[in-house]
Amino acid sequence: MYHPRELYPSLGTGYRLGHPQPGADSSFPPALAEGYRYPDLDTSKLDCFLSGIEAAPHTLSAPPPLPLLPSLGPETAPPPPEALHSLPGVSLSLENQELWKEFSAVGTEMIITKAGRRMFPACRVSVTGLDPEARYLFLLDVVPVDGARYRWQGQHWEPSGKAEPRLPDRVYIHPDSPATGAHWMRQPVSFHRVKLTNSTLDPHGHLILHSMHKYQPRIHLVRATQLCSQHWGGVASFRFPETTFISVTAYQNPRITQLKIAANPFAKGFRENGRNCKRERDARVKRKLRGPEPVATEACGSGDTPGGPCDSTLGGDIRDSDPEQAPAPREAASAPAPPCGGPSAEAYLLHPAAFHGAPSHLPARNPSFPEAPDPGRPAPYSAAFLELQPGPGGSAYQAAPSVTSFAPHFIQGGPFPLPYPGPGGYLDMGSKPMY
DNA sequence: TCTTCTCGCACTTTTGAAAAGT
DNA sequence: AACTTTTCAAAAGTGCGAGAAG
Numbered sequence: 001m002y003h004p005r006e007l008y009p010s011l012g013t014g015y016r017l018g019h020p021q022p023g024a025d026s027s028f029p030p031a032l033a034e035g036y037r038y039p040d041l042d043t044s045k046l047d048c049f050l051s052g053i054e055a056a057p058h059t060l061s062a063p064p065p066l067p068l069l070p071s072l073g074p075e076t077a078p079p080p081p082e083a084l085h086s087l088p089g090v091s092l093s094l095e096n097q098e099l100w101k102e103f104s105a106v107g108t109e110m111i112i113t114k115a116g117r118r119m120f121p122a123c124r125v126s127v128t129g130l131d132p133e134a135r136y137l138f139l140l141d142v143v144p145v146d147g148a149r150y151r152w153q154g155q156h157w158e159p160s161g162k163a164e165p166r167l168p169d170r171v172y173i174h175p176d177s178p179a180t181g182a183h184w185m186r187q188p189v190s191f192h193r194v195k196l197t198n199s200t201l202d203p204h205g206h207l208i209l210h211s212m213h214k215y216q217p218r219i220h221l222v223r224a225t226q227l228c229s230q231h232w233g234g235v236a237s238f239r240f241p242e243t244t245f246i247s248v249t250a251y252q253n254p255r256i257t258q259l260k261i262a263a264n265p266f267a268k269g270f271r272e273n274g275r276n277c278k279r280e281r282d283a284r285v286k287r288k289l290r291g292p293e294p295v296a297t298e299a300c301g302s303g304d305t306p307g308g309p310c311d312s313t314l315g316g317d318i319r320d321s322d323p324e325q326a327p328a329p330r331e332a333a334s335a336p337a338p339p340c341g342g343p344s345a346e347a348y349l350l351h352p353a354a355f356h357g358a359p360s361h362l363p364a365r366n367p368s369f370p371e372a373p374d375p376g377r378p379a380p381y382s383a384a385f386l387e388l389q390p391g392p393g394g395s396a397y398q399a400a401p402s403v404t405s406f407a408p409h410f411i412q413g414g415p416f417p418l419p420y421p422g423p424g425g426y427l428d429m430g431s432k433p434m435y
Numbered sequence: 436t437c438t439t440c441t442c443g444c445a446c447t448t449t450t451g452a453a454a455a456g457t
Numbered sequence: 458a459a460c461t462t463t464t465c466a467a468a469a470g471t472g473c474g475a476g477a478a479g
Contacts, residue, residue, distance in 0.1 A: 111472085114441075118470070151438085198440085211439075249440050250472090257472070266471040269446035 086234035087223060089129035095188040096124050099263060100242040106255045107157055108245035110215075116195030116206040120264045123217050123243060124190040130181030131223075138174035138184065139220040140191045142207050145244055150212050152252035164210040167200060171220075172207060178224060191219070198249065209247045217243045 094100060099121045100108075111117045123140060130136060144166060148159035172194045176183065195206040202208055209215060221236040251257045261267040 120471090250474095261472070264471065266446090266448060266469085268448080268471085270472055 087129070087221060087236040088234075090127065090221065090236050091129050092125050092127050092219065092221070092236070092238045094124070094240045094243070095126050096121050097240070097242065100240070102263075103256065103259055104242040104244065106259060107253055108243075109248045109251055109253060109256045110196055110245045111251065112196045112198040112209050112211060112247045112249060114197060114199045114202075116197040116202070116204055118192060119194055119196060119217075119245075120260060122190055122192035122194065123219060123240075124188050124192070125219060125238070126188045127184050127221065130185055130221075132180060132182035132185070134181050134223055135178040136181055136184055137177040137220075137222040137224055138189055138191075139177075139222065140172045140174070140194055140217060141169055141220070142196070142209065142215045142217050143169070145214040145216050148214070149210075150214060150246055157246060157252075160212075163213055167208045167210065170205060170207050191217075196247065198247070211247050211249050214244060214246050216241075217245075 103121060110119055144163060146159075147163045149161045149163050150157045151160035172191065174189060174191065175193070176189075195204070196209050197204070197206040198209060198211050199206075200208055216239055218237055218239045221238070223234050251260070261270045
């Protein structure tokens with residue numbers, strides 16, 4: 001399994017985040033950053049917060065690259081999930097892990113389009129160990145795995161040069177957020193509505209990725225009474241190595257295409273026994289060339305295939321009833337959190353990685369925060385004091401004991417006027433490039 | 436010339452409003 | 458009258474393949 005020491009060797013044995021390194025964030029033009037801002041946000045309010053962040057005296061150290069995940073291929077076995085958190089007893093498991101592993105074994109590819117494309121498989125997790133009465137937010141973001149661009153070489157993916165400059169992070173907020181622990185634990189939490197785009201000026205707030213790059217989705221759990229709550233109970237961040245994927249604008253590996261068609265109900269029409277199977281499409285084209293089609297055609301195999309209908313050897317029927325397609329109870333969605341001005345959950349929403357020792361594009365404490373009113377309290381949050389907790393292996397990650405070094409930040413008061421994109425929305429974190 | 440991206444197509448599933456039933 | 462279930466059309470989500478762009 002991954003240990004934080006292996007994850008972020010540059011952080012040292014205590015995984016502490018250091019002072020900024022010269023030029024760490026200098027490659028991203030501020031003017032360009034404007035275009036990445038969340039489109040529907042009240043940017044003046046956001047700017048108030050972001051400007052404070054960017055003026056912070058401390059930024060994180062140079063980007064600790066994510067650990068090198070096993071190269072995509074059938075021979076690799078993904079390591080167990082890894083998590084960083086301060087929510088004791090909380091564990092997360094990947095519900096559709098088998099499906100993910102099936103894709104991972106071939107080398108998962110995710111289509112990205114200008115308009116935004118959903119992920120398939122989607123991240124669907126079940127969570128345990130939450131306080132049934134407390135409220136939590138569920139977030140998802142996607143981060144680059146390494147600094148390379150990839151190309152398909154006919155049989156496998158291989159690095160082909162340096163990665164494009166990292167785009168500002170956006171976070172997808174689960175539509176049920178905030179909801180009680182009981183709600184989250186009642187049924188698996190699905191992120192099937194997340195959309196990926198390659199449009200750097202995307203107006204819809206989808207997660208922006210570069211094509212031909214390797215990415216890793218991460219799921220963040222934040223304890224807060226509401227998005228703008230001033231009372232925090234901690235955060236937890238999880239990632240599952242088998243969910244790593246390469247973003248593409250068109251599938252490169254035909255085996256991935258087969259898997260997607262077999263597993264995704266929306267692609268049912270492309271299965272061998274579907275009306276849109278290649279044989280049927282070819283037949284339609286021929287008929288078109290010959291003249292008008294007198295009657296509707298039957299699915300392939302019904303008449304011209306000996307032994308009955310064509311049968312997909314990949315067996316997609318079981319997956320058709322994939323519960324991730326079913327809408328989850330919307331306990332909290334009907335009562336969206338109102339915009340408000342407290343620090344806290346937004347801080348995590350804006351820069352979740354800062355709480356987990358992730359890359360340096362994330363800022364340190366907002367200097368406009370007032371100091372802790374109670375001298376007995378630990379020092380206000382600063383990512384520079386973040387310590388990461390290793391956890392045991394297994395498919396579900398057990399949360400480590402509470403990390404006290406940053407939790408106090410969340411009970412700080414201060415100006416923090418943040419717009420709320422609403423349940424199911426995306427929040428632009430306005431981050432700086434990783435490379 | 437090669438690789439990558441965009442767009443329109445035909446198909447399936449999902450969604451939500453209206454109608455029907457209890 | 459209020460609530461639940463069913464129906465159905467529109468919207469959204471798929472991969473394919475041709476052609477454009479770099």
